[in-house]
Amino acid sequence: MSFVRALKCRECGKEYAARLQAGCEDCFAPLEVDYDYEGVARSLSRRELESRPSSMWKYRELLPLEGEPTVGKASGGTPLVRAERLGRALGLENLYLKNDSVCFPTLSFKDRVTGVAVNKALEFKLEAVGCASTGNLANSVAANAAAAGLPAYILIPDNLEASKVAATAIYGPRLIAVRGNYDDVNRLCSQIADRHPWGFVNVNLRPFYAEGSKTVGFEIAEQLGWRAPDAVVVPMAGGALISKIHKGLGELVRVGLLDSSSTRLYGAQAAGCNPIVDAVRRQTTEIRPVKPNTIAKSLAIGNPADGYYASGFIQQTGGWAEDSSDEEIVAGIRLLAETEGLYTETAGGVSVAAARKLVESGKIKPGDLTVIVITGNGLKTPEAAKLEAPPVIEAKIGAFEDLVKGVAYVA
Secondary structure (H helix, E strand, O other): OOOEEEEEEOOOOOEEOOOOOOEOOOOOOEEEEEEOHHHHHHHOOHHHHHOOOOOHHHHHHHOOOOOOOOOOOOOOOOOEEEOHHHHHHHOOOOEEEEEHHHOOOOOEOHHHHHHHHHHHHHHOOOOOEEEEOOOHHHHHHHHHHHHHOOOEEEEEEOOOOHHHHHHHHOOOOEEEEEOOOHHHHHHHHHHHHHHOOOEEOOOOOHHHHHHHHHHHHHHHHHHOOOOOOOEEEEEOOOOHHHHHHHHHHHHHHHOOOOOOOOOEEEEEEEOOEOHHHHHHHOOOOOOOOOOOOOOOHHHOOOOOOOHHHHHHHHHHOOOEEEEEOHHHHHHHHHHHHHHHOOOEOHHHHHHHHHHHHHHHOOOOOOOOOEEEEEOEEHHHOHHHHOOOOOOOOOOOHHHHHHHHOOOOOOO
16 A cells, blocks of 8 residues: 655645656656655554565555565665774764665665666556666666666766676666766756656656665664664765655654654765755855766766755754765775775765764764765775785795785784
8 A cells, every 4th residue: 555645846835646757847846755644654663664574665655656566675674784993993982884885786775766766667657767877876777677677778977987887788778878977967868758758767757766765764763773863974966865864764753663853964975076065064055066076976966956955954954064085085985994894885985084074073973873874885986996906926935924024913
């Protein structure tokens, strides 16, 4: 049974049926799924949720499908890991990592949003799906479309990392590189969606697609024993993930699964593409588009679709936003790997580097229950870590001992 009530304009409040639609016909603002929250509250309890298999679909009453999912059934349900060694390095006493670098099937949180979007495309009986992507979404749309038997049109900037291109092409979509950055690609996808009966997950399927991000917030609260964290650090590209985590925690309170939430939102971007950070620093919601120039290509969206809302929610909750240079991003990737044995792509390096700055500036206190969201796997961007080749020796014990002489090992 679906509890979807309507699509609702985020600005003027006008309501629409749950149909394929990108934005409000009156004010052109984005739409958001609205639910029968009273009905959800009557139907759902902590005990019921805890009895269900671990995936994002355990929260199906707060997701916009009419029936059971066809693809992506194992998506979500990722670990929340206590990070004591990284916490000591950052100056945090109570740090956790929400590890979506192991999300199924393509090792990023995008599997959550794509799972919703592709299943919705099947419900709408669309001929094909597609997306504009900086990499992770391309991987996920291609994989889920293949599993659904749907043709996929994947458009990417022409400078994307080779590993992400390969991880998309393997699923057999129509993969097209476009000269320009993500914003150029996204504009083209909007034009294609106007002409063809296809579902572009981050264009005309966006109201449904974005709902998958809420499940990150749902899982964090449940994994903390039905408690909202004091602070959550989230990498930002389009700004939807941090906005939807905020929505998700609020929904848990609204339906009685969470007693309260005063979580402060902290956004993280690369210094070479930081329009939301810039808005927060200016204490406004006005986004000034930028031209991306960063190794964090998964976050390289110069004109973020949800930037206005992300900036607003960050300030509304008493949070803040920080950016990181390419060198700081690489250092963040390596610090996470060396302290917690977790290999993240560039977006995770951005989050770790930003968290360090937020602690150093006093924005996050040492005793705050803090969660850093790790959104993608380091195997997607191996070139970013800039690792040196290992030394080569002869297969002789003397050569080994000469190499390691003077090296002290500390347990």
